[in-house]
Amino acid sequence: MKKLFNAYRVLALLVGVLLAFCALVAMPLKYLATEGSDLQRFGESASILWVAHGWVFMIYVVVAFFLSRKARWTPGFTIVALAAGLIPLLIFWVEHKVTQRLRAEHPELVTAG
Amino acid sequence: MLAPRYWGVHLLALVLTAAAVGLGVWQYDAWQSRRAAEAQDLTRVDPVQLDSVIGPDEPFPGNKVGQPVVLSGTWVPDSTVFVSGREHDGREGYWVVTPLAISGPHDPAVPVVRGWVAEPGQAPRAPTGHGELVGWLQPTEGNGEVDSNPRDDVLPQLRTADVIQHVDQDLYGAYVVVADRAAPGNWPVGDAATNDGTSGLVHADLQQLPDVGQFTAVRNLLYAIEWWFFACFALFVWGRWIRDETVGSQEATTETQATSTEGAAGEPAGTAVDGQ
Numbered sequence: 001m002k003k004l005f006n007a008y009r010v011l012a013l014l015v016g017v018l019l020a021f022c023a024l025v026a027m028p029l030k031y032l033a034t035e036g037s038d039l040q041r042f043g044e045s046a047s048i049l050w051v052a053h054g055w056v057f058m059i060y061v062v063v064a065f066f067l068s069r070k071a072r073w074t075p076g077f078t079i080v081a082l083a084a085g086l087i088p089l090l091i092f093w094v095e096h097k098v099t100q101r102l103r104a105e106h107p108e109l110v111t112a113g
Numbered sequence: 114m115l116a117p118r119y120w121g122v123h124l125l126a127l128v129l130t131a132a133a134v135g136l137g138v139w140q141y142d143a144w145q146s147r148r149a150a151e152a153q154d155l156t157r158v159d160p161v162q163l164d165s166v167i168g169p170d171e172p173f174p175g176n177k178v179g180q181p182v183v184l185s186g187t188w189v190p191d192s193t194v195f196v197s198g199r200e201h202d203g204r205e206g207y208w209v210v211t212p213l214a215i216s217g218p219h220d221p222a223v224p225v226v227r228g229w230v231a232e233p234g235q236a237p238r239a240p241t242g243h244g245e246l247v248g249w250l251q252p253t254e255g256n257g258e259v260d261s262n263p264r265d266d267v268l269p270q271l272r273t274a275d276v277i278q279h280v281d282q283d284l285y286g287a288y289v290v291v292a293d294r295a296a297p298g299n300w301p302v303g304d305a306a307t308n309d310g311t312s313g314l315v316h317a318d319l320q321q322l323p324d325v326g327q328f329t330a331v332r333n334l335l336y337a338i339e340w341w342f343f344a345c346f347a348l349f350v351w352g353r354w355i356r357d358e359t360v361g362s363q364e365a366t367t368e369t370q371a372t373s374t375e376g377a378a379g380e381p382a383g384t385a386v387d388g389q
Contacts, residue, residue, distance in 0.1 A: 048332065050332075051332050051336070054335070054336065054339045058339055058342055058343070058346075062346065065346075065350065
């Protein structure tokens with residue numbers, strides 16, 4: 001079961017980094033930087049990463065869902081864990097929280113076996 | 114599973130699925146319309162001289178469909194033909210086609226679609242003398258349809274082998290549709306064209322638009338797939354929840370289940386596992 005947990009952590013990190021970059025770097029540059037400037041154009045072409053975020057988020061949602069059932073999270077926590085991929089920076093905290101919870105409540109999911 | 118206390122969950126699942134499917138369709142439509150718009154844009158690139166794209170004996174350059182070209186030559190009014198089965202605003206009519214010899218009267222000619230009429234009899238007289246215009250380059254047609262009456266001036270399609278019966282010179286392996294607009298610049302288009310033969314005719318629509326790049330608007334397509342994936346995922350979660358709920362209620366006969374209110378609060382995910 002360690003595989004699922006590891007996959008979750010990697011995906012959470014990826015989603016988090018992509019979302020933070022798209023929402024906090026690429027988007028402000030695209031819309032706030034001077035029209036036609038190098039920065040603005042960089043922001044515009046970097047916006048293609050939204051697609052990457054969407055697809056990684058897709059996998060993240062599935063993995064997180066399976067993990068939530070294995071670990072028997074409450075519906076509330078499950079929703080937070082799934083939606084965290086859509087709110088910038090929230091996922092880093094959630095990932096930390098998930099790791100803590102799993103270590104405490106389900107050590108068998110975290111260690112090999 | 115059909116008890117009223119479950120209705121909220123079922124409704125939520127259906128709404129989420131329908132929303133995801135709808136958003137996917139919206140993105141898919143956006144993908145298609147952006148590609149169509151891009152194809153239109155390509156017909157507004159800077160025109161180039163005809164001889165820089167195709168010569169009289171050269172095959173059609175496949176990547177130049179819809180390319181605006183500048184033509185200058187002599188009209189061959191006696192070789193005017195009508196191409197049947199052309200629609201304009203939902204009405205069926207004819208294209209009026211007159212070859213333009215590049216550039217002396219006996220040089221190889223390019224069939225020029227001057228415009229559209231409902232009936233061949235309504236077409237104005239073909240232009241004579243020198244003409245200079247911008248046209249969109251199109252490959253000649255060939256759908257195997259046979260000219261039912263080779264003696265009249267009406268053709269079923271703009272095929273070189275059919276048009277050649279009506280001219281005394283060679284033909285280019287392409288035809289053009291007279292452009293009514295072009296990229297900004299000093300081009301012989303619209304009023305600036307010399308004797309382009311379009312007066313009295315309805316402008317003809319382009320038959321073949323340029324190919325747009327494979328990756329044009331690909332983002333919208335990827336988003337569409339994503340949304341449809343989420344629709345499937347919502348259905349999957351719903352199905353899992355129903356299964357767990359059914360199994361759970363069989364096992365826990367005395368236990369009162371409060372799952373319906375829990376489930377209605379949001380994602381029905383994982384609500385039933387508590388009961389197992």
